[in-house]
Amino acid sequence: MSGSVNKVILVGNLGADPEARSFQNGGECVTMRIATSESWKDRATGERRERTEWHTVVVFAEGLVPVAKNYLRKGSKVYIEGKLQTRKWQDQAGNDRYSTEIVCQGFNAQLVLLDKRERDPGRDDYSGHAHDGRWSNSTPGGGAGGAAGTAGGSAFDAGLDDHVPF
Amino acid sequence: MSGSVNKVILVGNLGADPEARSFQNGGECVTMRIATSESWKDRATGERRERTEWHTVVVFAEGLVPVAKNYLRKGSKVYIEGKLQTRKWQDQAGNDRYSTEIVCQGFNAQLVLLDKRERDPGRDDYSGHAHDGRWSNSTPGGGAGGAAGTAGGSAFDAGLDDHVPF
Amino acid sequence: MSGSVNKVILVGNLGADPEARSFQNGGECVTMRIATSESWKDRATGERRERTEWHTVVVFAEGLVPVAKNYLRKGSKVYIEGKLQTRKWQDQAGNDRYSTEIVCQGFNAQLVLLDKRERDPGRDDYSGHAHDGRWSNSTPGGGAGGAAGTAGGSAFDAGLDDHVPF
Amino acid sequence: MSGSVNKVILVGNLGADPEARSFQNGGECVTMRIATSESWKDRATGERRERTEWHTVVVFAEGLVPVAKNYLRKGSKVYIEGKLQTRKWQDQAGNDRYSTEIVCQGFNAQLVLLDKRERDPGRDDYSGHAHDGRWSNSTPGGGAGGAAGTAGGSAFDAGLDDHVPF
DNA sequence: TTTT
DNA sequence: TTTT
Numbered sequence: 134m135s136g137s138v139n140k141v142i143l144v145g146n147l148g149a150d151p152e153a154r155s156f157q158n159g160g161e162c163v164t165m166r167i168a169t170s171e172s173w174k175d176r177a178t179g180e181r182r183e184r185t186e187w188h189t190v191v192v193f194a195e196g197l198v199p200v201a202k203n204y205l206r207k208g209s210k211v212y213i214e215g216k217l218q219t220r221k222w223q224d225q226a227g228n229d230r231y232s233t234e235i236v237c238q239g240f241n242a243q244l245v246l247l248d249k250r251e252r253d254p255g256r257d258d259y260s261g262h263a264h265d266g267r268w269s270n271s272t273p274g275g276g277a278g279g280a281a282g283t284a285g286g287s288a289f290d291a292g293l294d295d296h297v298p299f
Numbered sequence: 300m301s302g303s304v305n306k307v308i309l310v311g312n313l314g315a316d317p318e319a320r321s322f323q324n325g326g327e328c329v330t331m332r333i334a335t336s337e338s339w340k341d342r343a344t345g346e347r348r349e350r351t352e353w354h355t356v357v358v359f360a361e362g363l364v365p366v367a368k369n370y371l372r373k374g375s376k377v378y379i380e381g382k383l384q385t386r387k388w389q390d391q392a393g394n395d396r397y398s399t400e401i402v403c404q405g406f407n408a409q410l411v412l413l414d415k416r417e418r419d420p421g422r423d424d425y426s427g428h429a430h431d432g433r434w435s436n437s438t439p440g441g442g443a444g445g446a447a448g449t450a451g452g453s454a455f456d457a458g459l460d461d462h463v464p465f
Numbered sequence: 466m467s468g469s470v471n472k473v474i475l476v477g478n479l480g481a482d483p484e485a486r487s488f489q490n491g492g493e494c495v496t497m498r499i500a501t502s503e504s505w506k507d508r509a510t511g512e513r514r515e516r517t518e519w520h521t522v523v524v525f526a527e528g529l530v531p532v533a534k535n536y537l538r539k540g541s542k543v544y545i546e547g548k549l550q551t552r553k554w555q556d557q558a559g560n561d562r563y564s565t566e567i568v569c570q571g572f573n574a575q576l577v578l579l580d581k582r583e584r585d586p587g588r589d590d591y592s593g594h595a596h597d598g599r600w601s602n603s604t605p606g607g608g609a610g611g612a613a614g615t616a617g618g619s620a621f622d623a624g625l626d627d628h629v630p631f
Numbered sequence: 632m633s634g635s636v637n638k639v640i641l642v643g644n645l646g647a648d649p650e651a652r653s654f655q656n657g658g659e660c661v662t663m664r665i666a667t668s669e670s671w672k673d674r675a676t677g678e679r680r681e682r683t684e685w686h687t688v689v690v691f692a693e694g695l696v697p698v699a700k701n702y703l704r705k706g707s708k709v710y711i712e713g714k715l716q717t718r719k720w721q722d723q724a725g726n727d728r729y730s731t732e733i734v735c736q737g738f739n740a741q742l743v744l745l746d747k748r749e750r751d752p753g754r755d756d757y758s759g760h761a762h763d764g765r766w767s768n769s770t771p772g773g774g775a776g777g778a779a780g781t782a783g784g785s786a787f788d789a790g791l792d793d794h795v796p797f
Numbered sequence: 798t799t800t801t
Numbered sequence: 802t803t804t805t
Binding site: 478501542551 | 634635636637638639640641642643644666667668669684685686708710714715716717722724726728729730731733
Binding site: 468469 | 805
């Protein structure tokens with residue numbers, strides 16, 4: 134089924150430091166727990182109530198893994214864009230279990246730091262799109278080589294060619 | 300924690316007719332299963348592959364329940380906006396289990412039909428926002444009482460015509 | 466045309482204090498300028514470049530106007546959800562001009578403060594949905610009257626505990 | 632300013648066929664006009680009203696240009712994800728003018744056909760992400776090289792099956 | 798279980 | 802200029 138969209142947008146805080154994990158093939162992912170909450174006034178009692186929701190986010194996107202590892206910490210506020218994915222696994226009794234995670238992988242994954250932390254002025258990799266590490270010399274948005282090319286941001290500056298964002 | 304966002308956006312197809320359910324207090328919800336899928340070319344074999352993801356959507360928003368009940372069917376394509384919510388329950392063995400659903404409830408819930416189905420020209424309730432049933436005569440966006448109230452859709456109809464921002 | 470979506474999501478900083486404006490009928494709106502930016506590495510020179518985009522946001526939603534007036538200031542970081550609207554006006558020479566704004570009005574408008582500012586612990590109105598001021602004692606999402614109504618945040622508190630979908 | 636998000640999501644119909652445009656350097660873009668609309672019941676008169684908004688969308692993303700050119704036509708319904716960009720230009724009198732467009736360029740751009748049109752079963756390029764043309768044999772999301780790389784869609788195919796987060 |  |  135082309136013609137579908139699967140998108141999650143979260144703004145929340147990390148409940149703990151992110152956990153990195155390596156694969157045999159050299160790949161790497163980072164898992165983190167993000168809290169979002171909503172508050173409301175109870176109709177009956179009039180008192181304010183709050184409900185916190187915990188989300189499991191798994192970052193696979195190459196450009197985003199170092200951002201998560203190097204800059205996110207317990208308490209960090211972050212904007213996350215990913216997709217919903219439900220995984221099937223077996224518990225010790227052999228029963229099927231399901232876990233739903235927000236997966237930041239591939240295009241349309243995004244991760245943006247939202248708090249003013251102490252930053253190293255020599256670094257500029259505090260946020261990123263899915264492929265920042267991988268195609269480091271692509272245009273912003275990766276529209277390399279084409280019209281988007283020269284613009285330095287404006288898609289319409291014509292002559293776009295020498296511009297190669299990122 | 301104010302300062303958080305919990306949003307899911309799906310465009311997909313219903314795998315089966317929606318299931319309505321009533322509560323003791325007169326309330327009602329509708330549950331449905333939505334499929335989204337992505338396809339890609341396998342790096343190794345070069346063949347096209349596809350993966351389908353199934354989502355459980357629960358509609359509580361008053362204005363959206365009738366839309367889901369009356370117009371959505373198996374196969375319908377729909378745009379859905381809701382929030383992620385994980386529910387804890389006990390299986391027969393008494394073990395804790397968790398289910399994650401997309402909940403369409405309250406503000407910022409949305410449900411839009413995307414296929415051209417046979418429609419009854421006398422009806423105009425084929426899509427809706429969270430409260431369409433409840434404040435049926437409000438302006439678009441429901442900004443009653445103020446400028447928006449008389450605006451009838453244009454934010455600037457109410458004396459803002461001379462407003463020339465930037 | 467039902468079956469359409471018009472949504473803008475911004476995370477950015479205010480370039481100046483918000484400007485409030487009243488209408489004859491008692492309504493009120495708040496206008497603000499929000500900066501977003503993207504940065505990339507220039508392909509040719511290898512140096513980092515940045516482009517800032519300025520957005521005009523107009524808040525009409527009743528629940529959001531006080532949030533914008535009371536808590537947003539020059540420099541504030543904010544999450545905004547609204548819709549695109551292009552307004553036609555005449556310049557002094559009588560020529561048609563168009564301005565495009567992000568309008569926060571009605572359902573699906575949202576405004577969330579993202580920086581840790583000095584806060585008054587006695588207040589709890591630092592962010593909001595479109596109608597927070599208006600239906601102040603509604604449940605989160607405002608799904609009053611039904612199952613959601615008593616739910617107090619959890620969609621399943623009202624007799625749904627035994628509900629185990631899928 | 633890292634730490635910002637500039638995102639537009641539209642579901643609407645094309646008012647006319649898309650217009651392609653080539654650049655000297657071989658690049659190409661496609662411009663199209665998209666209509667979205669909202670309807671509401673007038674408070675005073677009780678009659679149904681409707682307002683249509685027209686959006687100018689410019690597609691630069693390499694993977695999306697052919698989708699727009701080959702499959703979108705006047706009347707097509709489409710899901711679009713891009714960013715807001717305001718362009719400055721001079722009218723004949725030499726006055727500064729501004730135009731705001733939705734730019735589909737780079738990461739996080741997306742374009743999904745939503746109507747069932749006559750399709751050629753031999754083709755599979757009816758929708759796409761920003762770079763589909765460019766990295767045509769990447770995994771879904773393009774997370775090549777790492778765990779995701781071999782995954783073929785499931786983030787957990789590469790040794791993650793035993794991973795049971797939370 | 799949908800859709801292409 | 803689309804669509805319902």
